[in-house]
Amino acid sequence: MYELTHNQAQTIVDRMMMDIPYNINIMDHTGRIIGSGNKRRIGTLHHGACKAIRQGQTVEIHKDEELVKKGINLPIEWNGHIIGVVGISGEVTEMRPFGNILKSAVILLIEQNIALEKANLKNNLKQEFFSLLIDSDTTYTKELISQALTYGIELTKSSQIIYVESSSEIAEDMMKSLPSFRMSNYSLCIVVQETDKIEALQQTIANQYPNAFISISKMNDTVSEGMLQAKLAMRVLKGVYFDVKAISYSQCEFIADILKLHKNDTKAERLIHSLEKDDELIKTLQVYLSCNLNANVSADRLMIHRNTLNYRLQKIHSITGKDPKHILDLVELICMLIKRIK
Known part of the structure; x- marks a missing residue:
């Protein structure tokens, strides 16, 4: 009663x-x-x-x-x-x-x-199911495969994950024709099993949420692997790139996998603390990377003189001990940028 x-x-x-x-x-x-x-x-x-x-x-x-x-x-x-x-x-x-x-x-x-x-x-049952699905230790039993069908997912088929993070609240039913799961009020995971829908779906998200960040996994046999790839790609996107809103895991697989292998890298953590309060230097490094280390293009995009750019790069070298113009040091600086993103 x-x-x-x-x-x-x-x-x-x-x-x-x-x-x-x-x-x-x-x-x-x-x-x-x-x-x-x-x-x-x-x-x-x-x-x-x-x-x-x-x-x-x-x-x-x-x-x-x-x-x-x-x-x-x-x-x-x-x-x-x-x-x-x-x-x-x-x-x-x-x-x-x-x-x-x-x-x-x-x-x-x-x-x-x-x-x-x-x-x-x-909603609770749906979230419990999705938590199980993105657990790498989960086995696809007959029961789980059957349950997944109620949410429009065929676990016997490969899938891609589109992961969305926005500064504004995202509607869970934004993609009514596709299985989507809320990670938080500001993040959403969409499971896609037809690759020809990715481009149109990405455009739809960008139109509805212009400030949203979008990361896309590769095709995978398990949803958990796709989710891992999408979240790693999201960290690369938000950490390394400046003024870029979307990325696919295939675009950053090498650096994302380095991040995965060195998730407890204390050296990168120390580099983070050395630069975390200097947004200008972080932005300079991001733009320098986005412009493929081209100093002239980077200076133009930052609207500063090339000498000012060189001064900032030297300052990064002085603070971190890592030279942005040296390829191996640059890899460590990239890992530092990504480590900033939780």
Whole structure:
């Protein structure tokens, strides 16, 4: 049997008493007050409600008595059970229309809460399934393969992952025709098993969320491997590139795999701390990389003199001990940029 809570009942009472100048009480299925305009009465037994529950019908009290005040008490029924009572104090003839309004409000709230609980349960089951799917230790059993079909995923087929991060909240049903899973309010994972849809899908995302970052995995036999690739590519995108919004794992596979192999690299962590407070130097390094180490193009893009660019690169060398113009040192600096992204 559905049970009304104190928070639900008090919310209704507070809202309705803003418009109705009479005291309102809401009682649970035992007749105990769980919401009231008179907070001191919460937790006490309401005798008019107890009578309404026993009789299974509206109880009108026409004059004040020792234990009850005049007013009207209407039982709230749900699925054939009385789950509570709503009462309003005052002259019965005046209270009748208010009582029916209150009763309808409670029933409406119950319907909304049940719908919300069902939606939350559905979302929780979906997220539990996806957490299992992106776990590299998960085996594709017959049961899991069958469950995946309910979300539009054929685990016997290869798939690609599109991973999206945005500064604004992303709608989970953004891609209604494709299986998508919310990683957070600002990130979404889309499972794609038809490669010819990737380009159009990427454009759709970019149109709806112009500031979003998009990373795309390679085709993989498991969703977990695709998710790993997409997240590594996202770190490369946000760490290394400046003013670029999309990347595929195949574009950065080498550096992404270095990152995967050296995930506990303390040297890169130390380099991060040496530059983390200097956004200008980080931006300079990102643009220098984006321009394929071309000093002239980099200086133009940064709108600075080439000598200023060289000064900044030398400063990076001085602070980190790594020379951006030296290929091996540059690889370490790239790893440092990526390590900044969590």
